[in-house]
Amino acid sequence: MMEKNKNQKKLNQSFYIENYGCQMNLSDSEIVISILSNDGFVLSNNLEKADIILFNSCSIREKAELTLKKRLEQLQFLKKKKKTLFGVIGCLSKKIINFLIEEKKIDFFVNPNSYKKISDFIRYAMDGKKSLHLNHQKNETYSDIQPFYLNQKKVTTFLSITRGCDNMCTFCIVPFTRGRERSSSPYSIIEQCKHLYQNGYKEITLLGQNVDSYRWSKGFITIGFSELLNLLALEIPSMRIRFSTSNPHDMSDKVLEIISKHPNICKHIHLPVQSGSNKILRLMNRKYTREKYLSLVNRIRTIIPECSISHDIMTGFCNEEEKDHQDTIDLMNKIQYNYGYMFSYSPRPGTYAYRNLQDNVPKDVKKKRLKEIIDLQRNHSSFRMKEYLGKVQEILIEGESKKNCQYWYGRNTQNLVVVFPKQSYKIGDFTHIQITETTSATLIGKIYRDVKK
Ligand code: SF4
Known part of the structure; x- marks a missing residue:
């Protein structure tokens, strides 16, 4: 665990943190709180009184980005009245960061790979300097940081096991903001999970953009995701283990067998499909076909019959025609997911699709298709829920x-x-x-x- 530097100047500056986006961001906030506390900053639960406000941002979807911009606008009075420092951390494209800094909406930005240097960014901004540029720590996993767990109920929590992503889906900003994929050491993951269990936590969700490609090697030893799950399930048999997210391209039968074998590994797989059309999957660079996806779902249901399956679907991606949309509807009807998260496509600056593909599905068509899949999912969810009656x-x-x-x-x-x-x-x-x-x-x-x- 990171040692506190005894000689470090106690700043006693207070900071408040707001979260946008996914569980990964929330888990990162816990790391940032731990780093700042170690460096002498004090976590505040009062936004108006804090000296520094950190916005842990997300620009994976346009909506989250708009929410952040609106929030920054709303709080500008604190900058004027109290000279509060505004810092943005998390996943944002360079274009948006530059805009926010140029417009003086924020004082600094810290990339997800540079959180260990966040105090330097703050001090730099306190001195009125525009922004600090560092070479990102491309291999950073933060596995030496003991997070500050925000869930004070101490029942469930999250732990990042991989960071970054190598998949390069054409609509996604993550590979550009979080960098290449790397995995934390299994020893540190097991130690952290044991520590959580000893401190009363009953459930851990292992996080990564693509947990199935977890891979850690040293000498002759290589640990993949199935081995990691197996080790954890054996080491902490009374702790529930979940994981998110799986990429259908990387999920192996070995992982399914391990899930089936251990009662403490939860029987739920979040398996984003994004589209049921092979043409659209190719344009998204998803590296699987609808046939392969359906075959994986069949194997999940054969190996783990009680497993629930959820999805992410993005409707209205570039060049999506009615036929492609119907392919998605057909795939949903075939699978009848337990639940899912559905969005319409919005081009994200910095991505391949933003630069190279045309966002050519009209807004009203996107809206109509989104409504259709949401309504359909609601029916499927009702059907799936009824299967539990009496159980x-x-x-x-x-x-x-x-x-x-x-x-x-x-x-x-x-x-x-x-x-x-x-x-x-x-x-x-x-x-x-x-x-x-x-x-x-x-x-x-x-x-x-x-x-x-
Ligand atoms: S798998 Fe695709 S969508 Fe998920 S984080 Fe990686 S690039 Fe983004």
Whole structure:
């Protein structure tokens, strides 16, 4: 773990951090908080009083970028009134960073590979200098940093096991912002997971842009994702293990067999397909065909029959015709996913598609197609949820239901949300729930019997 430098000047400057985007960003915020705390900065939960506000940004979709710009605009009064420093970290294209710095909306930007130097960026900006340029640490994994875990309920948390991505999907900014793919050492991953378990956490989600290509080598030893999962499942048998995200191109049967073998590896796979059309998959550089994807889904269902499957689908990508859209609908009908995340395409500056492909699907067509797939998914989700009626599910309790304070919510191994009357249980308990009702997004049930863990 990173040692605190005893000679380091205590700055006592306070910082506040806002998160946009994916779980990976949230996990990075925990690393940044740890680094800054070690360097003498103090985490604040009061945005208006903080000396520095960090925006952990995401420009994977246009919406997240617009939200960030709007938020920066809203908070400019703090810059004027209090001289608060604004720093952006995370995934942003150079074009947007330059714009924000030129327009003086922010004081500094730190690339995801340079977080260990974030204090230098802050000091540089405090001195009124425009921006600090560093050579990015291309191999940085932060595996020597003990994150500051934001989830104070101490039930579930995340741990990044790979960083960066080599896949170069044409619509995606990640390979440019996060760099080449690299994997953390299995020893540090196992140690961190054990530490979390000893500190009361019951579930860990292993994160990476493409966890299935996890690969770590030293001398004659090579550990791939299936070996890592196997080791973790054996070392911490009472801890639930999840992972996200899988690229269909890299998912192996070996991984499926390991998931099937260990009860503590959750039976859920998030398997972004993006499109059901081979033409569009080629344009996206996704490196698999719809036939290969369907065959993988069949193997998942054969090897892990109880496994839930979720997806990401992007509609309205460059050159998508009605026939391509129908291919996506057809693929969804064939699979009937448990749930999914659906978006319409927006070109992201800095990507291959932005530079080389024409965003030629009209907005109203994108909107119509998006609505069609969302409606279809809602039907499939309802159908899949009904399959659980009467079944007994093991649930890890994560918190109070937002709709009814008399109910807990938790998730089953398939990552489906279950709500049920609280009785004498508490957050962090495992319990068995019999499902009595369903909606398209939630399972509702009653206590079946206790599970002591
Ligand atoms: S797999 Fe594709 S979409 Fe996912 S992070 Fe890598 S380049 Fe982006």
